[in-house]
Amino acid sequence: MNGPLISKSLRDHRxxxxxxxxxxxxxxxxxxxxxxxxxxxPEVYGPAMIAKFPGPLRDLMGGLADMTSGAGYLQTAxxxxxxxxxxxxxxxxxxxxxxxxxxxxGTLELVLTLPVDRRRLVLARLAALALGLLxxxxxxxxxxxxxxxxxxxxxAFGHILAGHxxxxxxxxxxxxxxxxxxxxxxxxxxxxxxxxxxVVAGYMVVTVGRSWDAISWLKWVSPFHYYAxxxxxxxxxxxxxxxxxxxxxxxxxLTAVLAFDRRDVGV
Amino acid sequence: xxxxxxxxxxxxxxGSRRGLADLxxxxxxxxxxxxxxxxxxxxxxxxxxxxxxxxPTSGLVRVLGGSPREPAVRARxxxxxxxxxxxxxxxALDYLRFLGRVRGGVPSSRIESLADRFDADLSVPMRKLSKxxxxxxxxxxxxxxxxxxxxxxxxxMGLDPLVQHEFLALVREVRASGRTVxxxxxxxxxxxxxxxxxxxxxxxxxxxxxxxxxxxxKAVRRVxxxxxxxxxxxxxxxxxxxxxxxxxxxxxxxxIDGRPDALIKAAARHTVVHLVSAEPDLEEIFLxxxxxxxxxx
Ligand SMILES: Nc1ncnc2c1ncn2[C@@H]1O[C@H](COP(=O)(O)OP(=O)(O)OP(=O)(O)O)[C@@H](O)[C@H]1O
Ligand SMILES: [Mg+2]
Numbered sequence: 126m127n128g129p130l131i132s133k134s135l136r137d138h139r140x141x142x143x144x145x146x147x148x149x150x151x152x153x154x155x156x157x158x159x160x161x162x163x164x165x166x167p168e169v170y171g172p173a174m175i176a177k178f179p180g181p182l183r184d185l186m187g188g189l190a191d192m193t194s195g196a197g198y199l200q201t202a203x204x205x206x207x208x209x210x211x212x213x214x215x216x217x218x219x220x221x222x223x224x225x226x227x228x229x230x231g232t233l234e235l236v237l238t239l240p241v242d243r244r245r246l247v248l249a250r251l252a253a254l255a256l257g258l259l260x261x262x263x264x265x266x267x268x269x270x271x272x273x274x275x276x277x278x279x280x281a282f283g284h285i286l287a288g289h290x291x292x293x294x295x296x297x298x299x300x301x302x303x304x305x306x307x308x309x310x311x312x313x314x315x316x317x318x319x320x321x322x323x324v325v326a327g328y329m330v331v332t333v334g335r336s337w338d339a340i341s342w343l344k345w346v347s348p349f350h351y352y353a354x355x356x357x358x359x360x361x362x363x364x365x366x367x368x369x370x371x372x373x374x375x376x377x378x379l380t381a382v383l384a385f386d387r388r389d390v391g392v
Numbered sequence: 393x394x395x396x397x398x399x400x401x402x403x404x405x406x407g408s409r410r411g412l413a414d415l416x417x418x419x420x421x422x423x424x425x426x427x428x429x430x431x432x433x434x435x436x437x438x439x440x441x442x443x444x445x446x447x448p449t450s451g452l453v454r455v456l457g458g459s460p461r462e463p464a465v466r467a468r469x470x471x472x473x474x475x476x477x478x479x480x481x482x483x484a485l486d487y488l489r490f491l492g493r494v495r496g497g498v499p500s501s502r503i504e505s506l507a508d509r510f511d512a513d514l515s516v517p518m519r520k521l522s523k524x525x526x527x528x529x530x531x532x533x534x535x536x537x538x539x540x541x542x543x544x545x546x547x548x549m550g551l552d553p554l555v556q557h558e559f560l561a562l563v564r565e566v567r568a569s570g571r572t573v574x575x576x577x578x579x580x581x582x583x584x585x586x587x588x589x590x591x592x593x594x595x596x597x598x599x600x601x602x603x604x605x606x607x608x609x610k611a612v613r614r615v616x617x618x619x620x621x622x623x624x625x626x627x628x629x630x631x632x633x634x635x636x637x638x639x640x641x642x643x644x645x646x647x648i649d650g651r652p653d654a655l656i657k658a659a660a661r662h663t664v665v666h667l668v669s670a671e672p673d674l675e676e677i678f679l680x681x682x683x684x685x686x687x688x689x
Contacts, residue, residue, distance in 0.1 A: 128493075129493035136482070137480065230477055231473075231475060231477035232478070234477075235471070235476070235533075237444070238443045238445065238466055238471045239463075239466065239491065239494045240467035240494070241463055241494060242463050387447075389445070389447055390445050390446065391440075392406055392446060
């Protein structure tokens with residue numbers, strides 16, 4: 126009985142997934158297109174220019190160690206900050222449209238009275254969220270790879286895939302956070318706020334805060350640590366780290382199921 | 393026979409706000425139960441408890457012999473929410489088909505015939521539907537899988553008289569097929585013609601459950617009789633159930649409590665040329681439940 130629920134959610138998501146795919150693809154295509162000119166004139170974008178950036182800003186962008194190599198540019202312009210953030214925003218939006226949104230606007234009540242176990246309903250919504258995000262990731266992966274070939278940045282498909290998989294996992298993790306908080310509270314605002322705080326804090330800890338001993342240990346609860354630390358664009362899939370992200374997502378999913386199962390809905 | 397609804401001490405608090413207190417009642421198979429009460433009485437709270445949308449603070453509720461938590465129990469229920477929201481860009485027909493699929497399949501012929509009955513246009517995107525047309529979609533989805541038990545929270549809200557009439561006819565058909573209906577309303581007049589029993593809830597408490605036929609029998613009605621010749625007042629004085637008697641020449645007016653039998657027999661001794669009897673105003677008796685007592689604290 127989950128089939129109709131999942132396909133209905135996918136239908137409901139199709140506008141969001143389509144437009145975010147278009148947006149993220151356009152973003153990546155634009156930034157990668159610029160790489161052509163950077164490759165032509167490395168002296169302009171080399172260490173001298175980067176040294177002009179204030180230190181904290183360099184940290185925030187992941188160090189800006191090399192902007193002129195293919196992998197370095199792809200990492201900085203695409204996979205360091207912007208694309209992960211876009212994925213997280215997209216995932217949070219989809220998650221909010223899965224439970225908390227319908228609860229707030231009142232459409233969830235009728236669905237709850239259908240002969241579907243509440244736990245299965247949450248799982249169906251999660252599955253639709255994951256599939257929607259997977260669709261966005263699949264298309265944007267092709268764009269990232271295609272543009273890399275066009276500008277000839279020399280990054281192997283396997284490494285782009287590794288980075289992209291990390292972005293997908295980051296999106297899924299935060300989408301599941303939003304879904305779990307939404308399932309527990311029924312409030313989109315609370316769900317978005319929790320994701321927002323966790324994302325900003327998590328990102329700061331692994332960038333600006335990494336050399337600051339008082340907070341650097343917090344990296345263990347930062348999803349970005351498990352995404353970026355293994356340098357997937359250079360080294361390929363960091364299996365252990367990605368498994369931690371995936372495992373945490375599963376735990377959150379179970380939390381969402383249990384939280385929703387015991388709640389009064391719509392009060 | 394197991395009761396369709398069995399509630400024992402059913403209580404729901406929203407934080408410290410009382411939604412429903414200590415509801416004990418049963419609804420039997422095959423009856424149409426009207427659930428009446430003013431705004432904020434606890435009707436929607438009761439109904440949401442019956443469908444496991446919210447969970448009781450204390451007390452027990454069984455529906456169709458099981459817990460409403462079980463999907464198998466909910467499969468046998470049709471439900472129209474009190475504030476039905478249909479927000480999507482999808483056409484109503486697509487939404488009904490989706491609900492049907494989740495319910496394990498509903499023939500489209502049944503959806504179409506219900507849509508015909510209610511004169512509902514299923515090709516319109518749902519967010520563009522008017523209030524009454526939205527309500528029609530809600531009714532169609534509540535009835536389309538031919539559930540054993542139909543729960544309707546203020547079903548007639550927003551319906552025009554023609555559709556209301558069709559709706560009441562549908563409720564009668566459901567009862568005739570031995571199935572059970574619970575419907576809430578603010579006014580007795582809306583449910584009186586189809587209900588077997590009515591429950592009256594106020595301030596979160598069930599204050600009365602009445603048989604509609606009995607209520608009707610208790611009802612006060614005004615009667616006027618016109619005779620061929622003046623009649624003596626003494627012939628009608630002291631008749632059981634006759635009150636406010638006025639006799640003026642050949643005309644008699646009074647109110648009757650319950651059965652008009654004694655009055656008819658007394659009148660039969662004269663030549664009656666004209667008789668007027670107003671419909672009993674159940675609403676009036678009913679309202680005494682609202683106004684007699686202070687809402688319990
Ligand atoms: N989500 C909620 N949070 C707090 N109090 C609530 C909530 N829902 C209902 N109540 C309270 O519970 C009581 C019963 O409300 P309920 O909605 O059951 O009334 P009702 O009989 O359906 O009224 P109406 O005819 O206006 O639909 C009211 O006092 C209401 O304020
Ligand atoms: Mg109500």
